[in-house]
Amino acid sequence: MRVVYREDQQQREHEVLSEEAAFADGTEGRRSSSEPDALRTDFQRDRDKILHSKSFRRLSHKTQVFLASEGDHFRTRLTHTLEVAQIARTITRALGLNEDLTEAISLGHDLGHTPFGHTGEAALAACLARHKGVAPDTSEAAALYRHNEQSVRVVERIENGGAGLNLTAEVRDGILNHTGDLQAETCEGRIVGTADRIAYVNHDIDDAIRAGILREADLPDTTHRVLGANHSARIETLVTDMVRASAETGDIAMSPEVWDAMMELRAFLFQNVYTAPSVMAEVEKAKHLLADLFDYYAAHIDEVPEDYRAISEGDDLRAVTDYIAGMTDRYATATYQRLFIPHALSY
Numbered sequence: 001m002r003v004v005y006r007e008d009q010q011q012r013e014h015e016v017l018s019e020e021a022a023f024a025d026g027t028e029g030r031r032s033s034s035e036p037d038a039l040r041t042d043f044q045r046d047r048d049k050i051l052h053s054k055s056f057r058r059l060s061h062k063t064q065v066f067l068a069s070e071g072d073h074f075r076t077r078l079t080h081t082l083e084v085a086q087i088a089r090t091i092t093r094a095l096g097l098n099e100d101l102t103e104a105i106s107l108g109h110d111l112g113h114t115p116f117g118h119t120g121e122a123a124l125a126a127c128l129a130r131h132k133g134v135a136p137d138t139s140e141a142a143a144l145y146r147h148n149e150q151s152v153r154v155v156e157r158i159e160n161g162g163a164g165l166n167l168t169a170e171v172r173d174g175i176l177n178h179t180g181d182l183q184a185e186t187c188e189g190r191i192v193g194t195a196d197r198i199a200y201v202n203h204d205i206d207d208a209i210r211a212g213i214l215r216e217a218d219l220p221d222t223t224h225r226v227l228g229a230n231h232s233a234r235i236e237t238l239v240t241d242m243v244r245a246s247a248e249t250g251d252i253a254m255s256p257e258v259w260d261a262m263m264e265l266r267a268f269l270f271q272n273v274y275t276a277p278s279v280m281a282e283v284e285k286a287k288h289l290l291a292d293l294f295d296y297y298a299a300h301i302d303e304v305p306e307d308y309r310a311i312s313e314g315d316d317l318r319a320v321t322d323y324i325a326g327m328t329d330r331y332a333t334a335t336y337q338r339l340f341i342p343h344a345l346s347y
Contacts, residue, residue, distance in 0.1 A: 009041055018096035020250070022186045028169035031156075042168050043100035047107060049165045055111040055154050061328035063117045064200075064207070074210065075203050077113050081106065083203060087239060088195035092188060094243045101188040105174030108167070109192060112150025114325045115332040116286035121147050123287045124321060127294040131317055148179045150325055158322060162311045190252040191242075198238045201265050206231050208273045220268060226261035238262060289336045293324055296339055 004012075010025040017023070024041035037045050050056055059078035075083075085106035092102040114120030122142075128134075129141035152175055156164040174189030176182070184190050208214040216230065227234040241258040254262070273279065297304050297320045304319050312319035327335070 004039075006037055006039055006041055009044075013041075013098065016096070017098060020095075020187050021097045022101050022170055022188055023098065024100065030166045030168055031164075032166050034166065041100060043098060043104050043171065046165075046167045046171045047100060047104040049167065050104060050108045050111070050155070053111070053155075053159050053165060055159060055326065056107065058326065058328050059110065059113070061330055062113055062115055063329050064204070074207050077110055077117070080199060080203065081110055083199040084109065084192065084195050087198050087235070088188075088192045090239055091191050091195065091242055091246075095187070095191075095246055097187050097191070101170055101174070101186065102191055104167075104171045105178065105184075105189055105192045106195070108155060108171065108175045109151060109178045109196065110147065111154040111175075112147045112152070112325065114145075114147065114150075114290075115327045115329045116283075116290070118147075119283045119286045120290055120325075121145060123290040124294070124325060126287075127291055128317060128321065131294075131298060145321065145325075146179075148176055148182070152176045153322070154326075157311055158308075158326070161307055187252055194242060194252065194254070197262065197266070198235065198242075201262060201269065202231055202234055202238075204269055204273060205265070208269075208276075211278075213273055213276050213278065218272070220264060223261045223265050223268075226257055227265070234265075289332065290324065292340060293332065293336060294320060297323065 010023070013021070013023050013025075022043075024043050027042050030042075036042070040048065056078075059081055060076055062077035064075040064077055064080050085103055088102045088106045089099050092099045114124055116123070125142050125145040126136060128144040129136050129138075132144070134141045134144065152172055155167050155172065155175065159165050170186050170189070174184045174186060174192055177184040177189060178193045178196055182193070184193060205214065205219070209216060223234075227237045238254070238258060242252075242254050245253045245255045245258075298317065301309070301316045301319065304323050308319045308323045309316075311322065324332070
């Protein structure tokens with residue numbers, strides 16, 4: 001049996017992958033130099049660093065959308081991350097790009113997400129705005145906390161007691177630029193950005209149906225016609241279309257018809273799921289909980305763990321933000337109960 005060393009794998013990439021791929025031996029490198037691994041390429045090594053990090057493990061107890069869901073079948077931030085990785089790897093493999101880089105970016109893209117999903121992200125931004133004297137509900141306030149920027153901070157500064165994970169530039173770029181209208185430098189990073197949308201649009205529909213908020217028949221007829229009549233059909237259509245459109249255009253793309261249908265579904269979710277009364281009731285609770293935690297730790301900075309204070313280099317609000325952002329839903333809830341809900345007196 002022959003051992004396939006790192007150099008062999010790097011050579012194989014040049015023999016097998018498309019010329020548009022990001023090659024492991026062509027990486028822009030790490031911020032701190034390190035000895036190469038005997039068996040793994042740099043992108044494979046980055047994937048493994050993320051997989052073994054504390055922040056990755058905590059994703060299993062961070063909510064995706066349904067903050068007080070009953071049952072074990074609703075998505076968490078971890079299962080979302082794994083679904084993104086699966087979709088992105090399928091697309092990447094079909095296009096002859098670097099699957100290892102795609103997987104590393106996918107696994108790390110949401111490490112900076114707060115407890116309670118995007119609700120927590122907005123809540124932390126609002127807390128920072130209040131403490132910094134920035135007008136609420138403005139773009140300046142929203143910019144004070146963004147999960148993609150926090151994800152980069154996690155891998156660069158927070159993990160390993162402040163040393164970070166020392167990832168390659170390509171992985172860090174893909175993590176930073178996976179959301180909104182941002183564009184990663186590599187094809188692999190751009191695939192993750194679209195795979196993220198494919199994943200959450202489809203699994204949020206699935207979870208909403210499970211929660212009784214939606215029925216499949218409630219979805220727009222136009223999206224059924226273009227994308228398919230069920231969860232599996234939609235994902236197959238979106239993935240296949242992305243592979244074909246990217247191959248035809250030479251860049252990462254979808255056909256206009258399919259892209260528009262996906263964005264129509266996304267808008268439908270915002271109107272009918274993310275703002276549904278049952279969801280909003282839990283959203284308000286989560287906002288209140290995080291605001292109280294933030295104010296408490298800002299006033300009692302000595303109770304923030306010392307490692308977060310050391311990493312913040314004297315910026316107390318930064319230390320509080322890093323600490324709360326890293327909490328899981330259940331740890332944030334337990335901390336709130338410990339601080340604000342006195343135990344019943346026993347007689």
